[in-house]
Amino acid sequence: MAEIELILPKMGESVAEATVTNWLKEEGEVVELDESVLEIATDKVDSEVPSTVEGVLIKRLYEEGDVVQVGAPFAIIQTDGDAPAAPTSAPAASITATESAPVAVADKSNSPAIESGDRFYSPLVKNMAKEEGIAQNELDGINGTGKDGRLTKDDLLAYIKTRGNAPASAPVAASPAPKAAPSKPAPEKKAAPMSLNAGDEIIEMDRMRKLIADHMVNSVRTSPHVTSYVEADMTNIVLWRNKIKDQFLKKEGQKITFTPIILEAIAKAIKDFPMINISVDGTNIIKKKDINLGMAAALPSGNLIVPVIKQADNLNLIGITRAVNDLGKRAKDNKLSPDEIAGGTFTFTNVGSFGNVMGAPIINQPQVAIMSAGIIQKKPAVIETPTGDVIGIRHKMFISLSYDHRVVDGMLGGSFLRRVGDYLENFDLNREIW
Numbered sequence: 286m287a288e289i290e291l292i293l294p295k296m297g298e299s300v301a302e303a304t305v306t307n308w309l310k311e312e313g314e315v316v317e318l319d320e321s322v323l324e325i326a327t328d329k330v331d332s333e334v335p336s337t338v339e340g341v342l343i344k345r346l347y348e349e350g351d352v353v354q355v356g357a358p359f360a361i362i363q364t365d366g367d368a369p370a371a372p373t374s375a376p377a378a379s380i381t382a383t384e385s386a387p388v389a390v391a392d393k394s395n396s397p398a399i400e401s402g403d404r405f406y407s408p409l410v411k412n413m414a415k416e417e418g419i420a421q422n423e424l425d426g427i428n429g430t431g432k433d434g435r436l437t438k439d440d441l442l443a444y445i446k447t448r449g450n451a452p453a454s455a456p457v458a459a460s461p462a463p464k465a466a467p468s469k470p471a472p473e474k475k476a477a478p479m480s481l482n483a484g485d486e487i488i489e490m491d492r493m494r495k496l497i498a499d500h501m502v503n504s505v506r507t508s509p510h511v512t513s514y515v516e517a518d519m520t521n522i523v524l525w526r527n528k529i530k531d532q533f534l535k536k537e538g539q540k541i542t543f544t545p546i547i548l549e550a551i552a553k554a555i556k557d558f559p560m561i562n563i564s565v566d567g568t569n570i571i572k573k574k575d576i577n578l579g580m581a582a583a584l585p586s587g588n589l590i591v592p593v594i595k596q597a598d599n600l601n602l603i604g605i606t607r608a609v610n611d612l613g614k615r616a617k618d619n620k621l622s623p624d625e626i627a628g629g630t631f632t633f634t635n636v637g638s639f640g641n642v643m644g645a646p647i648i649n650q651p652q653v654a655i656m657s658a659g660i661i662q663k664k665p666a667v668i669e670t671p672t673g674d675v676i677g678i679r680h681k682m683f684i685s686l687s688y689d690h691r692v693v694d695g696m697l698g699g700s701f702l703r704r705v706g707d708y709l710e711n712f713d714l715n716r717e718i719w
Contacts, residue, residue, distance in 0.1 A: 286365065289338050290358035291322060302354050303327045310342045322360060325353070326492065327623070340364035413441055416506075417448075497588070504650045508689035512645040513699045515684050517706040519661050521714045522546055523680040529718060536719070537603065544580065544635055545605040547658055547684075550708035551633060552576050552598040552605075558701040562630050564651040565692055579629030579649065580609065582616045583638075590616050591649060593629040602718060637661065643683035653689035654698065656705065658682055682709075 293303060303325040310322050321333040322342070344361040353359050414424050419441075427444050429436035481487075490498065526541060533541045555562050555576050564571045576598040579591040592612035597605060615621050631652060636644035637660035644657040659682055666679040684706060688698040 286363055288343070289340065289362045289364055291334075291336060291338075291360040291362060293325075293334065293353050293355050293357055293359050295355055302352050303332070305347050305349050305351050305353060305359070306331070307349060308345060309333070312342055312345055314342050316340060316342050316362060332623070334359070336362060338362050338364050410436055410441055413445075417445055419445075494588075500650070501647050504647050507650060508648050508653070509691060510645075510648065510687050511690045511693075511695065511698065512685055512687045513695070513702050514643060515702050515706040517682050517684055517709045518666070519543075519680045519682045519709060521712045522709060523661065525712065525714050525716060533606075533718070537606070539606070539610045541606050542609070543658075543661070544633075545602060545609045546712070547635075547705075547709065548578050548580065548594065548597060548605055548609065548633060549602055550705050551578060551631065551656060553708050554701055554704040555631060556598055557704055558697060560697060561654050561688070561693060561701045563653055563692065564630075565653065565689065566651075570692055573630040575628075575630065577628050577630045579626075579632040579652075580612070581632060581634035581646075581649075582613055584617060590621070590626060591629060591632060592616055592621055592625050593627065595628065631655070633657070637682065643685050645685055646687050648687055648689055653691075653693055654686055654701075655688075656684060656686045656702070658684050684709075 304327075305323055306326045307324040308322070309324060310316055310320075316322060316336045316339060318337070318339040319335045320339075322336050323334055325332050325334060340362040342360060343363045346359050346361070347353055424436070427436055427440060429440050522543065526543065526546070530541055533539075559572065562573045562576060564573065575596050577593050577595050578597040579593045581589055581591050583589060592615075594600070594605065594608045594612070597608075600608065612621070612625065615625075629649065629652065632646075632649040632655040634644070634646050634655065634657045636646075636657050640660055642662075643659040646655045646657045648655050661680050661682045663678050664681045665676055666681070668675050668677045668679070684702060686698055686702040
């Protein structure tokens with residue numbers, strides 16, 4: 286007999302931990318090779334984790350709701366024979382449900398801890414305290430309800446709500462130096478109670494919606510958003526697509542939409558303005574080498590996911606079209622892998638698919654810009670000709686760019702968006718695709 290630890294596999298770039306949502310096997314049950322043992326949720330996807338060996342599950346190391354680190358053991362399997370050598374890598378988790386764009390994983394008391402004296406704090410609690418301006422001695426004085434008195438996210442949230450009225454009892458310091466009396470903190474603004482009328486329905490947010498909400502609020506809090514708009518003439522693109530779409534479907538076995546054409550223009554414009562393809566780390570700017578374009582996709586459930594086309598600038602229009610169609614289909618079928626929704630450097634969202642004229646999207650952190658495209662509409666427009674100006678019908682579309690004004694100023698953001706518009710308007714009506 287041998288006892289083998291099941292290790293939580295790597296689930297994509299930047300995914301460091303996962304929350305146990307459901308155990309699929311009880312202790313004492315037989316587990317087959319590659320049979321799913323538990324369900325987990327990360328900030329990107331919901332997954333099932335299969336067993337790398339066959340045997341009997343003798344120990345579950347975590348409870349539902351606990352947070353497990355990537356590379357950490359989560360269960361022990363008893364097998365026949367001697368223990369094999371430790372594997373160099375675990376298989377990727379199989380995806381069974383999709384999540385929103387990258388958001389924060391819920392904090393649990395057994396998250397990797399940070400030590401402060403005799404007390405431990407999870408990274409999320411430390412980050413929350415930093416954002417709220419809570420000093421270490423103040424943090425040490427907050428009562429915790431977690432294991433061994435550990436401070437949980439809920440404890441800190443409850444303290445923040447009452448911080449202005451009832452400060453925490455800070456630990457006693459030895460012979461503190463005299464200091465001026467602190468000024469009276471400003472009373473905290475509390476949300477007015479929600480009024481309910483007969484027939485109103487209260488719907489609690491599910492876990493996914495809570496994560497999306499946290500991600501959106503964090504993005505607005507992190508980045509000062511500015512949005513620029515350009516109206517692009519899409520007439521050449523509309524006429525060209527109408528001319529080749531049937532042949533494309535027959536030859537490639539799939540449809541060509543406007544999305545890959547727009548993504549191609551974005552990739553070209555990023556090469557012209559590489560400082561739009563960056564991230565911010567404190568006071569450092571990280572200039573990304575690869576152009577990895579995320580495309581926001583609405584799922585049948587109403588939630589969003591952002592699959593990523595890696596190194597989009599190295600693909601031709603056929604390659605981008607194949608990637609868009611493949612990722613879009615597998616997103617709807619909940620078959621994306623974690624790597625396919627990680628590593629994006631710039632995001633595009635098509636609000637025109639909902640019949641919207643334009644939008645001002647929220648930046649997908651840690652990126653610094655996101656572009657949206659509205660619906661293509663026929664409009665009367667002034668057309669310059671060698672014999673004078675005439676009024677004609679043109680296909681017009683608004684594009685918008687929301688950008689992080691900490692590092693992207695109006696000149697860069699506006700120039701980049703105008704360049705995307707130029708690439709769209711100057712599309713070759715006689716372009717050969719094969």
